[in-house]
Amino acid sequence: MLILLSGGTVQRDGQADGGNQLAIRRRVQELKDQADGGSGMLTTNLTVIEGRDAKPHDILGPAMSPPFLAPMRLVIVEGLMNRFEPRPEQRAPRSVDAFNPLFAGLEQGMPPTTALVFVDGTHVKSNPMGARLAKIPGAVIEDHPEMKKDELLRYIRDEGAARSLRFRAGPSRRQLHEGQEREPESDPVALVAALTKGDTLAIANELDKLSLYTMGAEVTVDVVAEVCAGDREANNFDFVDGVMDGDLKKAFAALEMLRRDGATEQELLGQLISAYRTMGQVIDLLEDGAPPEQIGFAIKRPWPNLRDRAIARARRLGPAGLRKAYEAMIEADRTNKMGEVDEDLTTEVLIARLWQIAPARR
Numbered sequence: 001m002l003i004l005l006s007g008g009t010v011q012r013d014g015q016a017d018g019g020n021q022l023a024i025r026r027r028v029q030e031l032k033d034q035a036d037g038g039s040g041m042l043t044t045n046l047t048v049i050e051g052r053d054a055k056p057h058d059i060l061g062p063a064m065s066p067p068f069l070a071p072m073r074l075v076i077v078e079g080l081m082n083r084f085e086p087r088p089e090q091r092a093p094r095s096v097d098a099f100n101p102l103f104a105g106l107e108q109g110m111p112p113t114t115a116l117v118f119v120d121g122t123h124v125k126s127n128p129m130g131a132r133l134a135k136i137p138g139a140v141i142e143d144h145p146e147m148k149k150d151e152l153l154r155y156i157r158d159e160g161a162a163r164s165l166r167f168r169a170g171p172s173r174r175q176l177h178e179g180q181e182r183e184p185e186s187d188p189v190a191l192v193a194a195l196t197k198g199d200t201l202a203i204a205n206e207l208d209k210l211s212l213y214t215m216g217a218e219v220t221v222d223v224v225a226e227v228c229a230g231d232r233e234a235n236n237f238d239f240v241d242g243v244m245d246g247d248l249k250k251a252f253a254a255l256e257m258l259r260r261d262g263a264t265e266q267e268l269l270g271q272l273i274s275a276y277r278t279m280g281q282v283i284d285l286l287e288d289g290a291p292p293e294q295i296g297f298a299i300k301r302p303w304p305n306l307r308d309r310a311i312a313r314a315r316r317l318g319p320a321g322l323r324k325a326y327e328a329m330i331e332a333d334r335t336n337k338m339g340e341v342d343e344d345l346t347t348e349v350l351i352a353r354l355w356q357i358a359p360a361r362r
Contacts, residue, residue, distance in 0.1 A: 007144035020144035022200035035074035051080030056102035282314035
């Protein structure tokens with residue numbers, strides 16, 4: 001049995017992203033259960049191969065071996081097709097000829113007790129490796145693409161129903177703190193979709209939290225906002241934006257709100273590291289002469305306003321500023337872990353240092 005299990009897209013750095021990752025995980029678990037068959041011998045009959053460095057014999061060897069005291073041998077190859085996904089800087093896709101021994105071996109046939117599964121974050125038919133594997137007799141393509149709009153809302157309702165959640169639409173009625181705004185959604189399902197950005201793993205996590213929190217009570221937009229970190233999400237954006245734009249008033253106001261909501265200093269540092277990592281990606285693309293549309297796609301901000309703000313920040317920061325920012329964040333992380341300075345003070349000093357590094361909009 002040869003299965004090509006895919007979904008999502010491949011980013012510029014080669015990492016898989018998007019797609020229905022929860023469905024992919026569930027399918028892999030289903031195959032593991034089949035391979036085990038109640039024997040308790042899954043560990044002995046499961047081989048997971050990192051496709052990034054795999055050679056044909058690395059895959060053929062386990063695939064051609066019979067199972068040991070179990071009904072099936074399961075061989076999972078992760079990320080092989082991603083290696084052959086066309087990149088913007090490539091003139092032509094990589095050749096798959098080096099894997100001809102793999103194709104030949106699979107075409108001769110595997111033992112009926114083997115399940116060989118290629119798990120990738122790409123679309124099979126548009127990928128050179130995927131298209132070639134799909135031609136092997138008996139190959140099955142199982143695609144789990146990212147869900148959008150109505151399909152995503154139906155998915156959330158169905159997953160919620162499986163957890164006995166009762167969604168009730170209606171406007172928000174909660175009391176707001178100064179400077180806060182109400183969510184535009186009046187449907188709690190739509191709010192969950194907006195907060196998770198369609199990530200099915202995040203959706204499952206948030207629905208589990210809602211199930212534990214409500215214990216059978218109705219789920220409103222106010223409940224979702226309280227449980228699913230809606231306010232925190234907005235404050236995270238304000239915090240990072242304030243630091244990177246040199247707006248200390250905005251940064252420290254968001255910092256106070258995040259601390260009030262229970263954010264740890266390590267979480268705050270993680271937010272900044274993630275933001276500057278994105279800046280590094282934008283800086284690299286700018287140096288490569290990439291157009292704004294390509295940059296927006298790469299950093300998952302295709303909207304002109306957000307994309308252009310990221311580009312402007314990257315231009316102000318530059319490679320030298322990025323290095324200094326990383327040095328400041330590494331020092332803050334070291335100081336926190338060594339306990340040399342109070343954690344709250346460490347974060348505030350870091351914000352001041354980052355404010356000084358880049359010529360911000362002061």
